[in-house]
Amino acid sequence: MRRLPTVSDVAEAARVSRQTVSNVLNTPEIVRPETRERVEVAIRRLGYRPHASARRLRTRVSATIGVRLDPGTDGMSGALLDRFLHSLVEQADAAGLRVLLYTAADEDAEIRTVERLLDGADVDAFVLTSTHYGDRRIPWLIEHDVRFVTFGRPWGEHDMTDRSHRWVDVDGNAGLREATTSLLARGLRRIAFLGWPEGSGTGDDRRAGWRAAMTEAGTAPEVLDELDLGVEEDPHDLGVGGSAVAELAPAGVVCASDSLALAARLALGPDVPVIGYDDTPVARALGFASVAQPLEGVAQAVLELLRSDEGPHHRLLAPALVER
């Protein structure tokens, strides 16, 4: 990665904040003239080339959003991101925005592709659909003043409130709370949680929702520990999750995904209530309840954050329990 001058370099040279540099580039009218002058001098001296990303997104006739198509995730919930993409394209289209897809072999290749798309003025802003701890794309985009939004919170990073990192996510904690509460309301008490091993931000968020509802209902911590299952999913073998939950003989099960719910359903039979997550066609086909992500709302929020300068830069949307 060639070392081009970045927003931070300009900020340091002009003795201002990174946000001020971004303002000079995108909304110069709100910056004091002396400050603006100082920043512009630093820009010229360092040879900084702004992508003017946010401004182009607002003003170009056919502004284009770049979306990375992640390697096909092969599970039943892999289709979730494709459904999000459908919503995004529909709404972008309605807003006069284009959606360009790209892919890359690895992070470094992706950064080069992003650079190429920006340099060629092919893309004005980016939407990322999966991030991970230590994701180098995020700091690169921030450093180069490129407008982007991620679908998914930056788990484990310090910048969950950083205004440079716009994100939209769905409140899995609330989703599992609602699912668990729906079973408690029916008089069930021995409700198990079937999820992934601890360490997944998304998974632990959902686990916490189940735990909160069960604790409020008076369940003892040692019982919770017994009812808390974390399994490594194997798309070729539903056995693992299924046998683990069958051993517990629960009154009901809430799950971190529909594929886990399918395993539970097949192991326990149709008389034990099972609630999945993602509301995939399998939940519909087999007739079990599931927590649905509000993908249209996510797409809408993503587009709004892409084009906003002021206001919140993070949105947490509530999922909805689809009962069956």
Place this chain on the structure above:
Amino acid sequence: MRRLPTVSDVAEAARVSRQTVSNVLNTPEIVRPETRERVEVAIRRLGYRPHASARRLRTRVSATIGVRLDPGTDGMSGALLDRFLHSLVEQADAAGLRVLLYTAADEDAEIRTVERLLDGADVDAFVLTSTHYGDRRIPWLIEHDVRFVTFGRPWGEHDMTDRSHRWVDVDGNAGLREATTSLLARGLRRIAFLGWPEGSGTGDDRRAGWRAAMTEAGTAPEVLDELDLGVEEDPHDLGVGGSAVAELAPAGVVCASDSLALAARLALGPDVPVIGYDDTPVARALGFASVAQPLEGVAQAVLELLRSDEGPHHRLLAPALVER
């Protein structure tokens, strides 16, 4: 739709074939000078504006393919087109081509969108992923000399061999033949077919493959008629397909889709062999065999046809039975 001059108008005015007009626009060097002159005169006189689609695709630095994102099909096989899109983007990327997604409320809106994308030189060629009888987009694209390829044969149209309509499809007939033969080879005879009602090009193609294999094995026509099930799928209720096939008490079932196979599996239990189609994550999760569409091969063939002038304009690829 405004009535602009089309390739047909030019062909008529210059007294040549449509293909000759297309050659003058895209590969003028292969046309005789007198003929070329005549066509060029007609072009100027009529005010025909060529999109130079195929040539731009070959020569532009960042040539772009437009793909219509169909309204999310909500079934388990709806993800098939998303998986095709993944392959397409990966391979297009490797070939230096961009993929731009668009959507539209209806056919007329789509034609307007296509026109806009072409006029703005945003897209050089198109990939369509579902067509139907009387699809107006196809003749529009042909008339305006826009390069396109469809994933899917133009069932019911006269132009299945028309060189203006490039298509790539998967041989469902061969897929069901192979699935049925695999069960016959195990000594099974009473093999049912679970598909959709007659009238679907894709469905009837698959039905014909089962029928051919069963006929070759000596099954009487009246028995075939009894074993031939066509049901309207309801994503919310697997009951219909399931109970119909249970009534037959078959030795095995081959199906037109994995969702039908799921219905059969749930109705018959794991001891009756069931073979699905599309090899979705559900086939893997429940452990039944399925016919897999060669989506990477399809994507590759689509890209080749997009950029080819000579050679076949239609490709039929063989699926592969994934045994479980």
